[in-house]
Every structure is written in structure tokens, then in C-alpha cells.
Amino acid sequence: MDRVGVVIVGSGQGGAQVAASLRDEGYLEPILLVGEEQELPYQRPPLSKGYLTGKTPTQELALRSEGFYSSRAISLLIGQRGLRIDRAANQLVLESGRTVGYEHLVLATGARPRSLVVPGAELENVMSLRTYTDALAIHDRLQTARNVVVVGAGFIGLEVAVVANAMGRDVHVIEFADRALKRAVSREVGGFLVEALARRGAKFSFSTGISSLIGHNGKVAAILTSAGTTIAADLVVVGVGVQPNAELASEAGLKVDEGIVVDAQLRTSDPLISAIGDCARFPANFCSNLVRLESVQNAVDQARFVAMRLTKKIAADVKYDKLPWFWSDQGEYRLQIAGVCSSDDDVVIRGDISKGKFSVLRFRGESLTAVESINSAADHMAARKLLAEGASVSRSLAADASQKLSTIVHTS
Amino acid sequence: MPQITYVQPSGVRRSIPVAPGATVMLTAVANDIAGIVAECGGAAMCATCHVYVDEKCLSLLPPVSEVENEMLDSAASGRRENSRLACQIAMPAGVEEIVVHIPATQN
Numbered sequence: 001m002d003r004v005g006v007v008i009v010g011s012g013q014g015g016a017q018v019a020a021s022l023r024d025e026g027y028l029e030p031i032l033l034v035g036e037e038q039e040l041p042y043q044r045p046p047l048s049k050g051y052l053t054g055k056t057p058t059q060e061l062a063l064r065s066e067g068f069y070s071s072r073a074i075s076l077l078i079g080q081r082g083l084r085i086d087r088a089a090n091q092l093v094l095e096s097g098r099t100v101g102y103e104h105l106v107l108a109t110g111a112r113p114r115s116l117v118v119p120g121a122e123l124e125n126v127m128s129l130r131t132y133t134d135a136l137a138i139h140d141r142l143q144t145a146r147n148v149v150v151v152g153a154g155f156i157g158l159e160v161a162v163v164a165n166a167m168g169r170d171v172h173v174i175e176f177a178d179r180a181l182k183r184a185v186s187r188e189v190g191g192f193l194v195e196a197l198a199r200r201g202a203k204f205s206f207s208t209g210i211s212s213l214i215g216h217n218g219k220v221a222a223i224l225t226s227a228g229t230t231i232a233a234d235l236v237v238v239g240v241g242v243q244p245n246a247e248l249a250s251e252a253g254l255k256v257d258e259g260i261v262v263d264a265q266l267r268t269s270d271p272l273i274s275a276i277g278d279c280a281r282f283p284a285n286f287c288s289n290l291v292r293l294e295s296v297q298n299a300v301d302q303a304r305f306v307a308m309r310l311t312k313k314i315a316a317d318v319k320y321d322k323l324p325w326f327w328s329d330q331g332e333y334r335l336q337i338a339g340v341c342s343s344d345d346d347v348v349i350r351g352d353i354s355k356g357k358f359s360v361l362r363f364r365g366e367s368l369t370a371v372e373s374i375n376s377a378a379d380h381m382a383a384r385k386l387l388a389e390g391a392s393v394s395r396s397l398a399a400d401a402s403q404k405l406s407t408i409v410h411t412s
Numbered sequence: 413m414p415q416i417t418y419v420q421p422s423g424v425r426r427s428i429p430v431a432p433g434a435t436v437m438l439t440a441v442a443n444d445i446a447g448i449v450a451e452c453g454g455a456a457m458c459a460t461c462h463v464y465v466d467e468k469c470l471s472l473l474p475p476v477s478e479v480e481n482e483m484l485d486s487a488a489s490g491r492r493e494n495s496r497l498a499c500q501i502a503m504p505a506g507v508e509e510i511v512v513h514i515p516a517t518q519n
Binding site: 043049060065329334375382384 | 443
């Protein structure tokens with residue numbers, strides 16, 4: 001049996017960052033990074049944006065060169081799945097049967113797309129988008145597709161819809177909720193992006209489910225909605241959320257509840273095992289419940305935190321408390337979000353929605369909880385600073401776009 | 413062959429031969445140049461690939477866009493006249509060398 005210092009399961013952005021940050025922090029023991037996918041660790045965000053349009057070539061997706069890992073003595077085992085954790089022996093059993101002992105194990109197993117559970121969901125050309133392989137397949141189908149149906153008006157769904165629409169395809173977005181991006185942003189921002197895309201010819205159906213997918217020769221040909229409408233479709237992209245990859249943890253007896261449950265130091269219920277990124281549910285100062293976030297920032301910051309904790313660069317009782325931020329490319333509009341709000345938080349508009357350059361500030365009582373910015377990078381960057389510092393912001397001053405957001409902090 | 417030269421805060425220099433069109437950020441990442449974090453992968457969303465462009469090269473580059481301008485204001489190491497985001501600058505055709513200085517911190 002091999003024995004290494006830190007074993008990381010999952011070679012996405014979070015897993016790769018743990019390995020890199022451990023070396024940056026001076027960690028000297030062997031590191032093993034195990035990943036299911038065949039590629040070197042790569043960026044996922046471009047998969048639904050520049051990669052689909054062809055603007056981002058494959059070779060630009062890799063997070064780091066192969067030499068980066070070898071020069072830092074990071075053993076990279078790709079195309080290999082972690083099968084089982086033997087906690088009593090501090091070992092990870094790999095699919096190949098190989099067993100690796102660890103001093104610390106980091107689970108960065110990510111999440112996988114939810115599938116539609118309706119008749120016809122298995123038809124050809126019904127696709128989800130998570131991996132490079134998925135993106136390659138959608139990219140190929142988009143070249144010849146005519147009628148693209150996108151199921152789900154979340155980030156992935158809207159980004160794919162924007163790309164398909166820009167390629168001249170007929171695009172119809174079907175969403176079960178009554179509006180777009182309902183879990184993520186205000187009605188104002190969601191509505192703005194939908195209107196922008198609708199002006200370019202995309203169709204939207206809200207409060208609508210999918211009853212079945214209708215096939216022809218094994219390929220999808222149409223969808224039947226819960227409203228009884230049939231919509232022609234030769235490509236269906238499903239973006240109805242993800243479920244965390246928590247099986248490895250739950251089968252090892254670790255606490256799992258809609259994600260791998262971790263404490264404020266990102267330790268699972270076994271202190272020799274940490275979990276980070278899309279798969280982890282952690283306590284956050286902005287929410288009374290545990291939260292699970294799906295973002296590059298969350299994966300990277302949690303990875304850095306665990307690396308610092310394992311190398312004792314931070315005290316054992318320091319809590320993870322980085323401010324979450326997100327981005328999405330929606331054609332000519334850049335959406336940037338700082339902070340996390342509840343859906344019923346108040347809305348204060350800053351700037352001019354009709355000019356396509358504005359921010360929506362979310363307040364809970366007198367507290368600023370989040371800022372959603374469209375083509376307003378300065379607001380977003382100022383908001384990240386204000387929210388991280390917990391600065392107090394006046395609603396009326398914040399709405400005045402003639403004043404820089406960074407200069408309107410209450411000093412009282 | 414044209415090259416991009418990266419100067420670390422310590423003064424250590426490294427030159428990478430590139431073809432025209434290569435971005436300063438991607439070239440750094442592909443060649444393991446320390447100090448260019450590029451957390452967002454080149455979308456001008458994070459301002460962690462901030463560099464100071466050598467004054468002699470500044471006029472060779474296309475101007476700063478509105479987005480880059482707003483992001484640079486928040487770079488972790490203070491913005492200067494010659495600040496750019498490495499993901500937004502590509503090697504122009506016909507230029508022999510671009511020299512960039514890497515700031516002390518990106519986060």
C-alpha cells in the first residue's frame with residue numbers, strides 16, 4: 001500500500017487548488033490528486049460560455065500545465081475514481097483496487113446535474129452540461145441543431161440559451177418556477193436578462209413543467225409541456241440544478257445532508273477528512289442554515305483555507321468566512337453578484353435599468369446582504385469590499401448612482 | 413521570436429517566446445509564472461492577474477476597456493498609470509517584447 005500525506009478526491013477547480021495551495025504554504029509530504037475525468041484539471045465556467053461559442057479553444061481550459069504538477073511533486077491520478085474510504089485504516093480504496101493511506105483526506109467531489117425524470121429523458125440529443133465531454137457534445141450538436149429547447153432558466157440554462165440564440169438557433173426556455181434565476185437573483189435582474197434575450201428572439205415559458213420528451217428514431221424530436229403544448233426540439237439542454245457527489249462520504253458513515261456536512265473549519269464529522277466546494281455544506285455567517293455554494297470563488301477560497309489549516313498557517317479555531325461572489329456572461333451583459341441574500345430581501349435599484357448598466361442592492365432591515373450588478377464592475381468590486389467588511393450602507397445614498405458605491409459608507 | 417518578459421517583485425526575470433495574439437495571462441499560466449492568479453480564467457471578473465506594464469511597452473498595447481478600467485480600480489496591489497489586467501492584453505503583431513512587472517499580491 002502507498003502512503004501519502006494528503007489525498008484529494010476530485011480534480012476540479014477546488015481539488016487542484018488544494019494541491020497547489022498546500023505547496024504554496026510549504027507542505028512537504030507527498031500529495032495525491034485523484035480525479036474521475038480524463039483531462040488535466042480544467043476550468044468549468046467557459047464550458048457554458050466561450051467554449052460553446054468556439055471563442056475559448058480547448059487548450060485554454062486547463063487550469064495549469066502538466067509540468068506544474070510534476071514540478072511540485074503533486075501526483076495526478078486522472079481517469080480514476082475513489083471507490084471507498086476505510087476510515088479505520090485511514091485509507092482510500094481506488095477503483096483499480098489500489099489502496100492509498102492518508103494522513104488527511106480532502107473530498108472535493110463536486111456535483112452532478114440532475115436529470116429530468118420524465119418519459120423520453122434517455123433520448124439522444126437530450127443533454128446536461130457539467131464536464132468538458134458534455135460541452136464538446138453540445139457544441140457539436142449546436143452546429144446543426146435548429147430548434148433548441150433549454151429546460152431550466154438558471155445560470156447554465158440561460159448561458160446556453162444566449163449562445164444558441166447568438167448562433168441563430170430557435171431557442172425556447174422552459175422553466176418550472178415563475179421567473180428566471182429565482183434562487184440566485186432579484187426579479188429585476190432576472191427579468192432584465194430574460195427581456196434582453198427575448199428581444200433577440202428567444203422564447204420563454206415560465207411556470208411550466210415537462211411532461212415528456214417525444215422521440216423519432218431514438219432522437220428527441222419534441223417536448224410536451226405540462227401545459228399540453230408540443231414544442232419542436234432537435235436539441236434539449238437540461239439545466240435543472242445539481243446534486244452533490246456525497247456517496248463516498250455517506251458510505252463511509254460521514255454526516256451527509258444534501259451535501260457533505262462540515263464545520264466552520266470545513267472538517268467533516270471525521271476530523272481527518274475535510275470537504276470543500278460544490279459537495280460541501282458549511283455554516284456561514286450570512287445564513288442560519290448550512291449552505292452549499294456552486295462557484296469558482298467558493299471552491300478556490302475553501303481550498304486555500306484547508307491548505308492553510310493543514311499547514312497550521314491559521315489557528316485551529318479560525319472559521320472559514322470568505323464573501324461569496326459569482327459571475328455569469330449573458331451575451332453583451334455581465335452579471336456579477338457579491339454576497340448571498342434571501343429571496344425576500346428588499347430591493348434598491350442603483351443606476352438605470354433601461355440603459356443596461358445598473359446594480360440591485362439587497363437589504364434585510366438595515367443590513368446590505370448582496371449586490372447584483374449588470375455591466376457595473378465598479379459597483380461589484382466595491383460591494384465585495386463593503387460586504388466583506390460588514391460596512392453599514394444607507395439605502396438612499398446607495399441608490400444614488402452619481403456617487404461611487406465605495407464612497408458612501410456610513411461612518412457613524 | 414517575440415517574447416513576453418515577466419519580472420517578479422524580487423527582480424527575477426523570465427522571458428517566454430510567444431506568437432502574436434498570445435495573452436499575457438494565459439502565457440503566464442501555461443509556463444508556471446508565479447504571481448498571476450487569474451482566478452476567473454480570463455473573464456475580467458476577478459482582477460487577480462493585475463500587472464504593471466513596463467513604460468516603454470505601454471503605448472504598444474490597445475487601450476483599457478471600460479470593464480477593465482472598473483476592475484483595475486479594485487486590484488489588491490494599488491493601481492498605477494501602467495496597470496493592466498494580463499487577461500486583457502495580447503501580444504500585438506510586429507512587437508518584439510512586452511515586459512510586465514508582477515505586483516506583490518493579487519488577493
